Each structure stands twice: as structure tokens, then as C-alpha cells.
Amino acid sequence: MQASIETRDLTRRFGSFIAVDRLTLRVERGEVFGFLGANGAGKTTAIRMLCGLLQPSSGTGKVAGCDIQTETDGIRSRIGYMPQKFALYPDFSVEMNMRLYGGLYGLKGQALRDRMDVISRLLNLEPLLSQRTDSIPWGWQQRLNLACAILHKPEILFLDEPTASVDPVSRRHFWDIIAELAASGTTIFVTSHYMDEVEYCGRVAILVQGRIAALDTPVGLKTTYGHASLGEVFLDVVERAQTTSSTQ
Amino acid sequence: MSLALRIRDLIKDHAGEKALKGISFEVPEGALFGIIGADGAGKSTLMTILATLMDADSGEVEELGLDLKKDFKILRHRIAFMPQRFSLYPDLTVVENLHFFADLYDLDPAEKQKRLSDLLKFSALEPFQKRRAGLLSGGMKQKLALCCCLLHRPSLIYLDEPTVGVDPVARRDFWILLKSLKSEGITLVVSTPYMDEAKLCDTLLLLDHGKVLDSGSPREMLSRYPYSLYRIRGPKPLAYSARKEPPQGVSLVYPAGGELRAAVDGGMNASQDDLWKDFPGANASESMTPDIEDLFFALLSREQASLEKTVK
Ligand SMILES: Nc1ncnc2c1ncn2[C@@H]1O[C@H](COP(=O)(O)OP(=O)(O)OP(=O)(O)O)[C@@H](O)[C@H]1O
Ligand SMILES: [Mg+2]
Numbered sequence: 001m002q003a004s005i006e007t008r009d010l011t012r013r014f015g016s017f018i019a020v021d022r023l024t025l026r027v028e029r030g031e032v033f034g035f036l037g038a039n040g041a042g043k044t045t046a047i048r049m050l051c052g053l054l055q056p057s058s059g060t061g062k063v064a065g066c067d068i069q070t071e072t073d074g075i076r077s078r079i080g081y082m083p084q085k086f087a088l089y090p091d092f093s094v095e096m097n098m099r100l101y102g103g104l105y106g107l108k109g110q111a112l113r114d115r116m117d118v119i120s121r122l123l124n125l126e127p128l129l130s131q132r133t134d135s136i137p138w139g140w141q142q143r144l145n146l147a148c149a150i151l152h153k154p155e156i157l158f159l160d161e162p163t164a165s166v167d168p169v170s171r172r173h174f175w176d177i178i179a180e181l182a183a184s185g186t187t188i189f190v191t192s193h194y195m196d197e198v199e200y201c202g203r204v205a206i207l208v209q210g211r212i213a214a215l216d217t218p219v220g221l222k223t224t225y226g227h228a229s230l231g232e233v234f235l236d237v238v239e240r241a242q243t244t245s246s247t248q
Numbered sequence: 249m250s251l252a253l254r255i256r257d258l259i260k261d262h263a264g265e266k267a268l269k270g271i272s273f274e275v276p277e278g279a280l281f282g283i284i285g286a287d288g289a290g291k292s293t294l295m296t297i298l299a300t301l302m303d304a305d306s307g308e309v310e311e312l313g314l315d316l317k318k319d320f321k322i323l324r325h326r327i328a329f330m331p332q333r334f335s336l337y338p339d340l341t342v343v344e345n346l347h348f349f350a351d352l353y354d355l356d357p358a359e360k361q362k363r364l365s366d367l368l369k370f371s372a373l374e375p376f377q378k379r380r381a382g383l384l385s386g387g388m389k390q391k392l393a394l395c396c397c398l399l400h401r402p403s404l405i406y407l408d409e410p411t412v413g414v415d416p417v418a419r420r421d422f423w424i425l426l427k428s429l430k431s432e433g434i435t436l437v438v439s440t441p442y443m444d445e446a447k448l449c450d451t452l453l454l455l456d457h458g459k460v461l462d463s464g465s466p467r468e469m470l471s472r473y474p475y476s477l478y479r480i481r482g483p484k485p486l487a488y489s490a491r492k493e494p495p496q497g498v499s500l501v502y503p504a505g506g507e508l509r510a511a512v513d514g515g516m517n518a519s520q521d522d523l524w525k526d527f528p529g530a531n532a533s534e535s536m537t538p539d540i541e542d543l544f545f546a547l548l549s550r551e552q553a554s555l556e557k558t559v560k
Contacts, residue, residue, distance in 0.1 A: 040385030137288030
């Protein structure tokens with residue numbers, strides 16, 4: 001079967017600095033893949049390459065069957081991307097933001113209206129449609145952000161810290177939605193600094209200085225490293241990597 | 249013990265909506281005081297007012313023994329505020345950012361030099377002092393922002409979600425920094441969406457829709473936990489969507505890390521030992537002690553659930 005995401009030695013340099021270092025990865029369709037790492041580990045840089053927004057320095061990658069260097073238009077129409085920085089218009093209404101985003105993905109007329117109906121029902125955004133985006137609580141703004149990213153029924157969804165600053169109860173609702181999307185076949189590629197919610201991923205990679213230092217199911221990681229929680233595994237993996245790099 | 253902060257009946261409307269509906273609380277000098285609550289509960293509004301950057305509609309605030317309304321000019325030199333999105337200058341280096349903020353506070357040159365080198369040491373940013381702030385990692389940016397707030401030696405600091413987007417290692421280090429400030433006698437008022445951080449505070453204030461829903465030490469607040477809590481072994485943590493009715497007799501079901509938790513009304517009774525039988529795929533249940541996150545779910549998830557349902 002064709003993988004959703006497949007990369008080989010994907011690398012990105014900024015000058016002499018290597019932000020993503022020979023990333024080799026395969027993510028299957030419908031997987032919820034957690035992409036972890038310390039600040040500056042290279043998560044956002046890698047995601048931007050996978051979304052066709054940033055050219056790799058070397059290496060190759062295919063996303064939804066499209067080459068990340070030469071078929072970026074194909075990628076754009078098959079993926080949804082929720083960036084780490086909020087990308088909606090704060091003073092527009094919820095509905096207007098959805099309409100704008102649908103338009104960006106080439107949806108219009110009745111097709112756009114139908115999709116907006118389905119998505120606002122799925123995400124419970126209906127009562128908020130006429131409100132100004134910056135007047136609704138942050139957790140709901142992030143939900144709108146998600147709504148905009150899935151209007152065009154993407155096969156793969158890239159979520160870069162979607163729950164940052166979201167309270168525990170809203171995070172739980174957000175993850176319910178992610179689980180529903182995955183169950184219906186959408187591949188989810190998600191970053192987070194909340195180690196509790198990373199437990200909900202099928203597999204988890206921990207990136208250290210641009211390289212994958214650990215990759216397994218949450219249970220597998222906890223067993224390998226002998227810890228009760230992924231939070232402890234994370235600290236362990238990152239600190240081990242730091243001691244090796246500082247003794248070099 | 250003297251108070252760093254005394255707030256009476258604080259009220260604030262935002263564009264016709266009540267953001268704060270009569271808040272009262274006190275913070276003792278030298279406390280590490282945490283503010284938690286759902287998104288939109290009023291945490292940032294409250295902090296912005298206390299940091300003298302916005303006026304309340306009514307209410308009284310006494311900060312460091314001074315009146316907020318009358319003495320805000322003096323207070324500005326004695327308090328500090330780290331807003332949710334603190335603006336560093338991305339094109340300036342670490343040390344240039346520090347100089348910039350030091351000059352805002354008119355520190356004299358000798359004092360400034362001493363303070364800068366102390367803070368660079370304290371935050372472990374010394375090796376990076378020539379790096380442009382825009383190229384720092386998220387955790388390093390937050391540490392630098394904290395240093396910028398500390399330059400003028402404030403006695404009271406407000407931090408609005410300072411560790412959002414900060415990785416677990418840096419987050420732990422950031423809290424070590426906060427504790428060391430506390431040990432110098434500085435009063436800290438911190439809001440956070442991380443319940444593991446809330447647990448580290450001396451006192452917590454739980455805000456909900458502009459009102460104080462509960463407050464006290466984490467231990468006191470947990471003693472008021474209204475349910476019996478169980479760990480359900482077997483099902484995947486996300487097996488029970490918040491949109492599904494929990495099994496009969498169970499008030500709440502929610503995931504917590506790798507496990508599923510169920511909150512049941514009232515105390516232990518015989519029938520609850522086999523609580524797991526009500527959960528498809530489960531093979532055991534055991535009673536457990538609640539944490540701040542469990543308390544948060546207990547006090548705030550019913551309302552969110554009804555919000556989700558009314559819109560269905
Ligand atoms: N345009 C750029 N020019 C130079 N360096 C860059 C650029 N973009 C990113 N970097 C550097 O690449 C590294 C990786 O950054 P990236 O944003 O991918 O990290 P991240 O894992 O997403 O971190 P965070 O958890 O803080 O979001 C960092 O050291 C960053 O400073
Ligand atoms: Mg990032």
C-alpha cells in the first residue's frame with residue numbers, strides 16, 4: 001500500500017546550521033502520528049517541507065503520493081495544514097474566515113456552503129458563525145482553525161501545536177475530533193508539548209536536533225525506556241541525547 | 249503576614265460582555281500564586297488590569313500596599329508583567345534586548361551591567377547572548393522575556409501563560425527559575441493551562457466566566473473534590489468521546505494520558521468495585537486519588553458538555 005507520508009534523508013540547512021537532519025519516515029493512511037521534540041528540534045521546519053512550503057536542502061519525500069519538491073500544487077489540494085502561528089483574520093466573523101479558507105482551496109458556491117454546513121456541525125461551530133473570531137474563547141478559535149484546514153476534505157492533516165494554550169477540557173474535545181477524523185481515514189501528523197495527549201497517538205517520534213532519536217508506539221516507548229509516562233520518556237530521550245552531544 | 253495584593257469586587261465589561269463579574273481575593277507577600285480556568289474565563293483581562301495596563305470598571309485593588317488607581321505610576325516601577333505574547337525584538341541579540349528594556353526603566357549604567365550579567369547567569373542564557381532573539385528556541389525566548397521583566401527588580405510579577413509552547417525540559421527549568429525568584433521573596437502570580445504546573449503553586453484561584461469558582465492551596469481544593477474517582481483498565485483512552493453519554497451512574501468519563509478515568513457521584517459502595525463491567529473492553533477498575541486536572545474536569549466539563557449538546 002502507498003504510504004501517506006514517506007521521506008528519505010530529508011534535510012534542511014539554514015546556512016551552516018542543520019535544522020532537519022536526514023529524516024527518514026513512513027506514515028500510513030489513517031495513522032495518528034505524534035511528532036515531538038524540544039523547542040528548536042526542527043518540527044515546524046520538517047512540517048513546512050512536507051507541506052510543500054519550504055524546499056529541502058537534500059533528500060526526498062512524498063506526501064499523498066506527490067513529490068514534495070516538484071508536485072507542491074498536488075500536495076496543497078490533498079493536505080490540510082494548521083500552522084503553529086494563528087493564521088485566521090481576528091476581526092472577521094467565524095463564517096467569513098471559513099468562506100475565505102474554502103475559497104483558497106478552490107471551493108465555491110453550493111459545494112462550499114455544503115461543506116461549511118457539514119464541518120460546522122461536526123465541530124459544533126454553528127452557534128458561533130456570526131461572531132467575531134477574536135471574541136470567542138481561544139479553544140474555539142483553534143477549533144475554527146481546524147475547521148478551515150479540513151474544509152476541502154484533505155487526506156492528511158498537519159497540526160502544528162494545535163492545542164497550545166488550550167484548557168484541559170477543550171483539549172479533550174479537540175482530541176475527540178482528531179480521533180473521529182482518523183477513524184474516517186484521515187492521516188494525522190501532530191506536534192504537541194503536552195505529553196499526556198501524545199499518549200493518544202498511534203505512534204510517536206521524538207526529534208532531537210533535527211534527527212529522530214526514538215520512534216515507537218506510546219506503549220513501546222514506555223517499555224523500552226522503562227517509564228510510566230511519555231513525559232518521563234521524553235525527558236530521558238532528550239537528556240541522553242544532550243549528554244552524548246556535549247561529550248563529543 | 250502582609251499582603252502583596254488585595255482585590256475587592258473587581259468588575260470589567262469588554263464590548264458589552266462581562267469579562268470580570270466581581271472578583272475578590274488576596275495574595276500574601278512572597279507567594280507563588282496560580283490562576284487557572286477555562287479559555288475565556290478572564291485570566292488575561294484580570295492580569296492586564298493588575299499590571300496597570302487597563303482600567304477596571306469598578307472595584308478596589310491594593311498592590312504592595314498602594315492603591316492601583318492612585319499610585320499606578322509608582323507601581324509600574326515595582327511590578328512586572330509578562331503578557332501571553334511578550335514582544336522581544338527578533339532582530340536584536342539577546343543582550344541587546346536586555347539593554348533595550350533596561351533603558352526603558354532608566355537603570356543607571358553600573359546597576360544595568362550588574363543586573364544584566366546576573367540575569368544571563370541565572371537564566372543560563374549567557375552562551376547565547378550574541379544570538380538574535382528571533383532565532384532562539386521557544387523556551388529560550390520565554391526565559392529571555394522573563395529576564396527582561398526582572399531587570400528593574402520588581403517585587404511582584406504577573407506572568408500570563410509563560411510556558412505555552414515551551415517544551416517539557418525547558419518548562420521544568422522555567423519553573424525552577426520561578427521557585428528561585430520566590431525564594432528571594434518576590435511574589436509571583438502565574439496563569440497556566442498546564443495542571444501539572446498548577447500543582448506547584450502555593451495557592452490557586454479557579455476562574456470561571458469572570459467569577460472565582462474556587463480557591464485555596466492545591467491540597468485544600470482537592471479535599472473538596474466532589475466525586476469518587478476510578479481508573480478504568482482496558483479501553484483506549486479516547487474510547488469514550490465527550491459526546492457519548494457515560495454509562496449509567498457515572499458522572500464523567502475522560503482520558504488522562506494513557507488511561508481512562510471515571511468519576512462517580514458519592515462515596516464508595518459495593519457496586520463500584522465492578523464499575524469496569526459497564527465499560528466495553530474494560531477488564532478492571534481501581535479507585536484513585538484525584539489530581540488538579542481531575543478537579544478541573546469535575547468542575548468545568550459538565551458545562552462544556554452541555555454547550556456541546558445544545559449546539560447539536
Ligand atoms: N528561516 C530560518 N533561518 C534560520 N534558522 C531557522 C529558520 N527557521 C528555523 N530556524 C532554526 O531551525 C531550528 C528548528 O526550528 P523549528 O521552528 O523547526 O523548531 P520546532 O521544533 O518547531 O520548535 P518549537 O517547539 O519551538 O516550535 C531552530 O534552531 C530555528 O532557530
Ligand atoms: Mg514549531
